[in-house]
Amino acid sequence: MIYESVDSLPVFADSVQRVDVVRKLQELFKDRCSELLEDRLKHAKDVSHHSAQPPDCVVFPETNDEVARIARICHEGHVPLIPFGTGTAVEGGVVAVCGGVCIDLTRMNRIERFSPADMDVTVQAGVTRIQLNKFLDESQSSLYFPIDPGADCTLGGMAATRASGTAAVRYGTMRERVLALTAVLATGEIIRAGSRARKSSAGYDLAHLLVGSEGTLGVITEVTLRLARKPDAISAAVCAFAEIDSAVNAVIAILTAGIPMARMELLDEVQMAAVNRYSGLSYRETPTLFLEFHGSASSVIEQSEAAGAIVRKFSREPFQWATDETERRRLWQARHDGYYAALALRPNGVGYVTDVCVPISNLAECIRRAKETLRASRIPAPLFGHVGDGNFHIVFSIDPNSAEELAEVQRLSEELITHALALDGTCSGEHGIGLGKREALRREFGPAVDVMRAIKTALDPHGIMNPGKVL
Secondary structure, three states: OOOOOOOOOOOOOHHHHHHHHHHHHHHHHHHHOOOOOHHHHHHOOOOOOOOOOOOOEEEEEHHHHHHHHHHHHHHHHHOEEEEEEEOOOEEEEEEOOOOOEEEOOOOOEEEEEOOOOOEEEEOOOOOEEHHHHHHHHHHOOOEOOHHHHHHOOEHHHHHHHOOOOOOOHHHHHHHHEEEEEEEEOOOOEEEEEEEOOOOOOOOOOOOHHHOOOOOOOOOEEEEEEOOOOOEEEEEEEEEEEEOHHHHHHHHHHHHHHHOOOOOOOOOHHHHHHHHHHHHHHOOOOOOOEEEEEEHHHHHHHHHHHHHHHHHHOOOOOOEEEEEHHHHHHHHHHHHHHHHHHOOOOOOOOOOEEEEEEEEEHHHHHHHHHHHHOOOOOOOOOEEEEEEEEEEEEEEEEOOOOOHHHHHHHHHHHHHHHHHHHOOOOEEOOOOOOOEEEEEEEEHHHHHHHHHHHHHHHHHOOOEEOOOOOOO
C-alpha cells in the first residue's frame, strides 16, 4: 500500500464481530446500508496519493439520531467509524486503514435556519458550499459564504478539516466562520457546542476543538456559520516579477499599507509555464501575483490603483487590472487552472500536494529554501500559494506506481516542513494532518501531542473515531 503505515492502533473487532455490526446496521437502515464493492470503493479514498482501502460497509444517515445509533453500535462492537463527505480532501483522511463503517453524510443536506439580520445560517453537515451559496442567491439577501477551498466540499467536511482557501486573507478560515456545531461522539452522545452569540466566555471552546479534528473526536452533523455580505464590486489584477522575493515583498508592502485584500495568490515560474501549456495562455513565465479586491464600485478602483502604485516599486512589468467580470476571469484563468496544469506536466500523473504556512515576513526565505531543496529533483514541482496569509503549496506530479518517486517526494516534503518549522511556521496551513503528516505534527508540537491524545482517549475510549489519522 502506498500510504504510510499506521502503528500503535487499538485492537478492533474481529471479522465475526464486524459481520454482526454490519448486520445490525442493515436491519436498521435497510438499503441505506451498503456492502456493495462499488459503494465501498467510492468511499475508500480522497483525492490524495494515498491508496484506497474500502470500509466494510457504507451507511447513509439522514438525522442526528441516526448518526448517534450508528456510533453506539460501532462503539459497542469496537468497530472503526469513518465520516465521509465529498472525498475532496488531500491527506488521506477518509481512507479506512482498519476497515470499519463509513458514514456518508451527504443525505444530511438540509438548510435548517437562516437569519439575514444576524448574517448566520445553520446547515446539516452534508450541505455543500455551492448548495449553500445557491440558496443564499435565491434568498436575495445579498449574503454569501466566502470560504472557498476550490472544490464543492461539504460544510461538515470543511469544518472537520478547518478548511480555508484563496479568500482567507480577508474572510478567514472555517475556524473564524463556525459559530456553533452539533456533533455525535463515539459513544453516540449528541452534543451542541458554541452558540449564535457573536462572543462568549462560557466554558471550554468545544466547538473549535472539534473544528479541525478530522473526524477523530466526533462526527460533525450540523454547523452554524457566519456569513459575509457580497461585495458591490470586484476588481482583479495580475503582475509578473523578476523573482519571487520581489513578489513577496510587494505583498508585504500592500498588506502593511492597510489595503483590504480579498485574494493574493502567487504562482512561480514553473507553475506559470504549466498553465501556459495547459490552458493555451501567453503569460510571462516568471513569478506572478494574482490579486483581487472587494468593496464598493469606487473603493475597488481605489484599492487597485493603490496596490498598483506599490507593485510598481518592485516590478517593471505591467500591472493589469479590471473590474469587468469577463476580463477578471481572463486575468485569473492561470490561477484557477493551476492544480490541473501541474498534474498535466506528465501523463497520468497523481498529485502529491505539500502545504506549509509561515509568518509572511518569513515567506520569501521559506520559498527560497524550498526551491533550493527542489533543485536536485527531476519530478515536476510547480509552486503556488495564498501568499496573503503565508501559505504555499508545491504540487508534485508523480507516477502512482513508483515507490521510488513516492519516497523521494516524501523526503522532499519533510525537508519543506523542516524549513517551515525553523521559520516559526506550521506543517499544514489548510490541508490538515490525515495520514501523511502525523510525524510532522509531533515535530511541531512535541509533548502537546500527548495532550491531544489524552483528549482523544477521553472522548473516544475505544479509539474507533477515524483511527490512524492525526495522532
